[in-house]
Amino acid sequence: MSVVRTYSPAVRVGNWSEDLQLEEDQLKDFLERREKGQLLIQQDSNLSSTLVSKRDTSISRDGYVHYGDVVNLYCKEAKDRTVYCLDIKPREATMVAIDMSDESRLSQVLSNPCPVIGTVKCAPILRTAFAIRSVDGSPDGTRLKYGDPFQLQTMEEAGSLYLKSDKVTFQQCSKKSGHQLLNLVAESSYLTHWKVLHKNPQVRMEFEYTPVPANEPVIISHCKTNRNMTVEEKYLIRNEFGMEYELSAHTYLDAHRAEEEANVWTMQMNVPGDETAPFHVGATTEPSRPNTTSTSASQNEPAPQSAK
Structure with a gap:
């Protein structure tokens, strides 16, 4: 026949001393397992955090x-x-x-x-x-x-x-x-x-x-x-x-x-140009462009008249 506890261990009824010692042992066991990371919720959290890295x-x-x-x-x-x-x-x-x-x-x-x-x-x-x-x-x-x-x-x-x-x-x-x-x-x-x-x-x-x-x-x-x-x-x-x-x-x-x-x-997959694999930009100079100023100026000048 099981014994049903009707009072908390603080009440000095029945095996109150054994009940207090049992609760202290359970608390010590819980704290020890939490420090070692052996709680089920801690193990689940560790594996989940690893998978989402x-x-x-x-x-x-x-x-x-x-x-x-x-x-x-x-x-x-x-x-x-x-x-x-x-x-x-x-x-x-x-x-x-x-x-x-x-x-x-x-x-x-x-x-x-x-x-x-x-x-x-x-x-x-x-x-x-x-x-x-x-x-x-x-x-x-x-x-x-x-x-x-x-x-x-x-x-x-x-x-x-x-x-x-x-x-x-x-x-x-x-x-x-x-x-x-x-x-x-x-x-x-x-x-x-x-x-x-x-x-x-x-x-x-x-x-x-x-x-x-x-x-x-x-x-x-x-x-x-x-x-x-x-x-x-x-x-x-x-x-x-x-x-x-x-x-x-x-x-x-x-x-x-x-x-x-x-x-x-x-x-x-990543391709060159992404944030993880950017293009390598070297020290390059722009190609020299032809000077079109003199050409355009010469085109606007009037043609020389031939000597009569």
Whole structure:
């Protein structure tokens, strides 16, 4: 039979001395854990602050994407901004980002597997930075081409995880949409292979095995399932960073059998001239201009009369 305390420990009733000692021990334990940063709220805050730290993308000096480059996967906002329903607003601009699972909040380390999500806070930070990795051993600096398999890997500070997808099963699918699941894993396999396709399906074969330009709209397709990375604009998930979109591997086609806006992505990179990579302005002098004063003056002078 459990004993219910009807008075506070200050009242000298029952085991008041043991109750006072118990409260003092709990307070000491709390203060000790807070000094060591072992409280759950402190661990969650430390991991969140690490993920939102600034991480610039690579600089594309020739206008193309290369193996080893750090990019942001950006999906442009929906063109149609009409609100057809109060609960569903037009899709905002989105970036692929790392999400934190319940295990990550407890251990202060990103779990394996780790979920991904579409954040509306489009900024070059650690949780939105992905490196392009080759599959066939191509050295860093080689241009990425349409149709070539590649891998998307998080930064070393974020665990060096690979973006993975697989066929839909009853145990493995997106929580809300039920489409093909996207997550991050530590092991590299055929499930982590992706390829870039041209946006226009009518000229897709002509552009195959040509370099992929940076900051241009493309399609990112999974090699095994041929499903395209997409933003589920109808499904929002609340987490530590606010309301964010669910991501999946699913192909949305319009009436012309072309991919819809939610399937179109941009590999964002810095280019020379940005704030992160300004042009180098040397000590140059303006080219000397021809002196047109004497020429114009001579043209205005009357022609000399011939001697009679």
